[in-house]
Amino acid sequence: MEQDYGIERRLARCAPELHSRYRDCVVISQKMLSRYVNYFPDFTDHTVLHTLDILELCNQLIGSQIEKLTAEDLYVLLMGALFHDVGMGVSVSDFEQFREVLGFPEPADDNARAWAVRDHHQELSGLYLEKYWRMLDLPNEAYAKAVIQVCRGHRKTDLLDEKNYPPQFEVEPGKTVSLPYLAALICLADELDISAERNVSFLYDVEKMPSARDRREFRKHMAIRRVELTPDRVVVHAWTDDPEIRGGIQDLTAKLRDKLLMCRRVAAERSSFVITQADVVLRMEKAKETEP
Amino acid sequence: MTITKNQNGSHLDLALEGRLDTTTAPQLEAELKQSVDGVTELALDFAGLEYLSSAGLRVLLSAQKVMNKQGSMVIKNVNETIMEIFEVTGFADILTIEG
Numbered sequence: 001m002e003q004d005y006g007i008e009r010r011l012a013r014c015a016p017e018l019h020s021r022y023r024d025c026v027v028i029s030q031k032m033l034s035r036y037v038n039y040f041p042d043f044t045d046h047t048v049l050h051t052l053d054i055l056e057l058c059n060q061l062i063g064s065q066i067e068k069l070t071a072e073d074l075y076v077l078l079m080g081a082l083f084h085d086v087g088m089g090v091s092v093s094d095f096e097q098f099r100e101v102l103g104f105p106e107p108a109d110d111n112a113r114a115w116a117v118r119d120h121h122q123e124l125s126g127l128y129l130e131k132y133w134r135m136l137d138l139p140n141e142a143y144a145k146a147v148i149q150v151c152r153g154h155r156k157t158d159l160l161d162e163k164n165y166p167p168q169f170e171v172e173p174g175k176t177v178s179l180p181y182l183a184a185l186i187c188l189a190d191e192l193d194i195s196a197e198r199n200v201s202f203l204y205d206v207e208k209m210p211s212a213r214d215r216r217e218f219r220k221h222m223a224i225r226r227v228e229l230t231p232d233r234v235v236v237h238a239w240t241d242d243p244e245i246r247g248g249i250q251d252l253t254a255k256l257r258d259k260l261l262m263c264r265r266v267a268a269e270r271s272s273f274v275i276t277q278a279d280v281v282l283r284m285e286k287a288k289e290t291e292p
Numbered sequence: 293m294t295i296t297k298n299q300n301g302s303h304l305d306l307a308l309e310g311r312l313d314t315t316t317a318p319q320l321e322a323e324l325k326q327s328v329d330g331v332t333e334l335a336l337d338f339a340g341l342e343y344l345s346s347a348g349l350r351v352l353l354s355a356q357k358v359m360n361k362q363g364s365m366v367i368k369n370v371n372e373t374i375m376e377i378f379e380v381t382g383f384a385d386i387l388t389i390e391g
Contacts, residue, residue: 021314024346027353031382091380135377137314137345 005052006059006066007074015071021137022078028136029082035089050193054081057189060229065273073177076143079136080150080186087124087151088117098127125151142171146179153183154190159266167270180270184263188275191259192234194252195224220248225287234260234280239287246284253282294340295323302332302363309340312348321351328355332363339369344377356387366390 012019030048058077062069069077090098095117099106102123107113117124126148129136133144146169153159159180168176223240234256238249257280264275293310304327312320328334334355338344352367359365368390370378378384 021347024314024317024350027350028346028381031385035382094380132380135345135381137347 005055007055007062007069007078010066010069011071011074011078015075018071018075018139021139022075022082025079025082025136029086032086032089050085051081053193054084054186054189057192057229058185061185061188061275061277062273063231063276068273070175070177072143072171072175073182076146076150076171076177076179077182077185079138079143079147080154080182081189083129083136083147084125084151084154084186084190085121086128087121087126090117090124090128094128094131095124097131098124101127122152122155122157140172142169145169146171146177146182149179150183150186154187157183159183159187159262160270162270165266165270178271178273180266181273184266184275188259188263191256192227192229194221194236194256195227216245216248219245220252223249224252229277231276232278234277236280236282238282238284240284249284250282253280256280293319295320297323297327299327299331302330303335304328304331304333305335305337307337307340311343311345312341312351313343313345314347317345317347317351320348321354324351324355324358328358328362331359334359334363334365336365336367337369338367338371338374341371341374344374349377349381349383352383352387364388 008019008022011022029051033047033051055078058081059066095113099116102120104116104120107116129144129148129151133141133147138144138147149164149169153165157164159165165180165183167178167180169179170176219240219242223242223245224236224238226237228235228237236249236253236256240246240249260275260277260280264278267273267275293308293312293316296307296309298305298307306320306323306327308320310316336352336355356365366388370389375384375389378387378389
C-alpha cells in the first residue's frame with residue numbers, strides 16, 4: 001500500500017498549533033496501544049501499524065474532499081485515529097473504574113477480563129479520553145467530546161443518532177466539526193483494515209496459537225492479500241484453497257459491505273461529504289508468481 | 293512555570309515549578325537545548341511541579357534520548373498526580389524516576 005499522510009500534512013500547514021498538540025500525543029498513543037499485547041498476544045494488530053493504516057485509508061476515502069475539511073475536523077480525525085483503540089491498553093485500575101461506569105460484572109479471571117476489554121474497548125477508549133483529555137492537551141472539553149464520539153463510533157454505535165452525532169458540533173465559538181462524517185471515516189477505515197498487510201505473517205506464529213478461533217481468524221486475514229479502494233467500490237483481493245476460510249472471507253466481505261453502506265448513508269444524510277465507494281466485491285484469485 | 297537552574301561541572305539540576313503543559317513545554321525544551329551540552333548527569337526536580345501533560349512528556353522523552361547518549365537523566369520528587377500520568381502513559385518504563 002502506498003502511504004500518503006495528507007491529513008496530517010494539511011493540519012501542519014493549516015493549524016500548526018493544533019498539529020503540535022496532535023504530535024505531542026503520538027508517543028502516548030503508541031505506548032498505550034502496545035499494551036494490548038499483554039491482553040491479546042494472538043489478536044490482530046492494534047498497534048501504531050494499525051493507526052497508520054487507518055490514516056492512509058481515511059486519506060483515500062476523503063480524496064479531494066480534503067479541501068472541505070476544516071483544521072478542527074482534521075485535528076479531531078487524527079486524534080480519533082490515534083486513540084480509537086486506546087481502550088485495549090487501559091491499566092487494570094482504570095479498567096476497574098471504567099467497568100463500574102459501564103455497569104458490567106467483574107470478570108472471573110484474566111481471560112474473562114481480556115475478552116471484556118475487547119468487547120467494550122470502544123467505550124473504554126471513550127472513558128479513557130474523558131478521564132485524561134487534559135493530560136492529552138486537548139484544547140477544551142468540546143474537542144474532547146468530539147474525539148470521544150469519533151472513538152466510540154468505530155464500533156457498536158449508532159452514527160445516525162443525531163443527538164450523539166450532531167452534523168455540526170461546535171468545538172470553539174463559531175467553529176464546528178462534521179462529527180458523523182469523521183466517525184464514519186474511522187469506523188469504515190477500521191473495518192477496511194483487514195488484509196495480511198495488517199497482520200504480517202512473520203510477526204505471528206499462527207500454527208502455535210492455542211485457540212482454534214484465533215488460528216482461523218488469522219488464516220482469514222492472511223488469505224486477504226489486499227484491500228483496494230477504487231473511486232466507486234472496494235475490492236477485496238484474496239486467495240485460499242481452504243473452503244472453510246473461503247466461506248469466512250465471503251462472510252467478512254458481506255459484513256464489510258454492510259458497514260460501507262451504513263457509513264455511506266451517514267455521510268450522505270448527516271454531512272456535506274460523500275463516501276464514493278458504493279459496493280464491496282471479492283476477487284478470489286491466485287496471485288501471479290513473481291520472479292525473485 | 294519557573295525553572296531554577298543549578299550547574300556543577302557536568303552535573304545539571306533543573307527544578308521545575310508550576311505546570312508543564314502545551315504552553316510551558318517550549319520553555320523547558322529551550323532551556324534543555326541551551327544547557328545540556330557537556331552534561332553527563334541531568335536531574336529534573338519535580339517537587340514544585342503541579343501538573344504534566346503530553347507536551348511535557350514529549351520534551352522529557354527528547355531529553356531522555358539525548359542523555360542516553362551522553363550520560364544519565366533522573367526525575368526526582370514526583371508527586372502522586374504526576375506519577376499516575378507516568379504510569380498511565382507507560383512513561384514510567386522509559387524514564388528513571390526517584391521518589
